[in-house]
Amino acid sequence: GAVVSQHPSRVICKSGTSVKIECRSLDFQATTMFWYRQFPKKSLMLMATSNEGSKATYEQGVEKDKFLINHASLTLSTLTVTSAHPEDSSFYICSAMLTSGSETQYFGPGTRLLVL
């Protein structure tokens, strides 16, 4: 149980285009989902917290207009990287909590984004 999927697993796009990454909780409902970014050989950095039906809360330094997050249902959150640039190339990981305040996050396998 508590499986989280991400799609796509890898994506290559041209500079200036937008890319959407999906995060789904497959066997549970997640009121809260999180988006992380992982740089090569570095730690995971929390980008934003997404609550179903409300606006995402972004961490300091994360551009909300560049990284659009939508959490339209209890099983789906999307991250759209708008007007992507090579410096946006990274590994993006989502996670989901069973219920708000349950203290345990379940992670997706990640999406590798390469912007040319």
Next chain:
Amino acid sequence: AQSVTQPDIHITVSEGASLELRCNYSYGATPYLFWYVQSPGQGLQLLLKYFSGDTLVQGIKGFEAEFKRSQSSFNLRKPSVHWSDAAEYFCAVGAGQGAQKLVFGQGTRLTINP
């Protein structure tokens, strides 16, 4: 601000040997502490967590961790490693309401020698 330090970037041990991965945290209140393992192509998997109570926590795959408040540490241990334990290990502290915000350490890459 809360932070997590994993002093060892890379550790190599022989199969069957014991393992200890170090984790130190900085957090003003009682911390929620986690160890996750990341294997290529797979999501981070929770090994164990500490919220309160017994300071020695048992996890999956034969791992355990001990919370030592006086040392601000939460080291991960396993008495005998298997080749399948080779992966990246992350220690994290949960902050905020319900420990929702996870602050991760830099990670320790574990290599197993046959």
